[in-house]
Amino acid sequence: MLGGDVAWESAVGSMMSGAAFHAGNGKSSSSGDFNETRNHFNFWGVSLYQNWTTNGFNVTGDIGFSATNNDLNQKLPGWMNFGNELKGSVDSQLFTAGITGEYLIATSAVDIIPYAGARYNQPIVKGFETKNGDNQAVLKTDKEKQNIWQFPAGVKLNKTFALDSGWALSTQADMAVIASAGDTQTSNLVRVAGINASDKVYADVTDKTSFNGQVGLKLQKGNMRWGVGYNLNASEHSTGQTISASYRLTF
16 A cells, blocks of 8 residues: 645645555465365555545545456366366456545543544446356346445544653544445356346345444654554444554654
8 A cells, every 4th residue: 555645724724635455366266065165366446535624614526547457267067068168257346435424522621532434436347257177158247336425423432641751552443323325235147158037136235324433543753653543334234343553654
């Protein structure tokens, strides 16, 4: 990942603009009771953001695009009558744009920051063919495009303490409820090659309502900043937890 930002003062408040680019590739494999699946993947993406701060108000807007390619290969037992393997190349992309506004309520004990926002996501999975070991098409999957809107609303709590050693210690907590609308369920049309047969496969992408909470600590001195955090994302059908550590050097 490579990125940078620039900050300046204007007649209407403090401004910060930034951009980031990321790219990578890798391999993964998994095995079940009767098959083994391998994936060779690569990805890239770019994002831009703009921040405006004035008199306790803070507004941030961002826009981004990313693309991924997956070359999949799955070994199969002979009794399935699909040959000894299935393979396919799946290309996908994501366009996203969002805006969030927040307001700082400063107190002697803790800073309270209520916020709300909106985000639009458009994931696209391009149509692809699933082929057997003889390179013959056995399944054809149509292109799938979704339009998903998300509306987060929550509150942040944080406070920064100046330590005698010259370090600044920041504690923070964040709790939010996220409402989702639009194509929260995906439907993929799959056709059997060579015959007039097809079926639709449905899957939930996101629940209508989810909860996000996180806590963290940051230490900063001069142009160095260290941080650790814990994040929980929970909804009706899924729960995710993340532990993170970060280091930032500004110049």
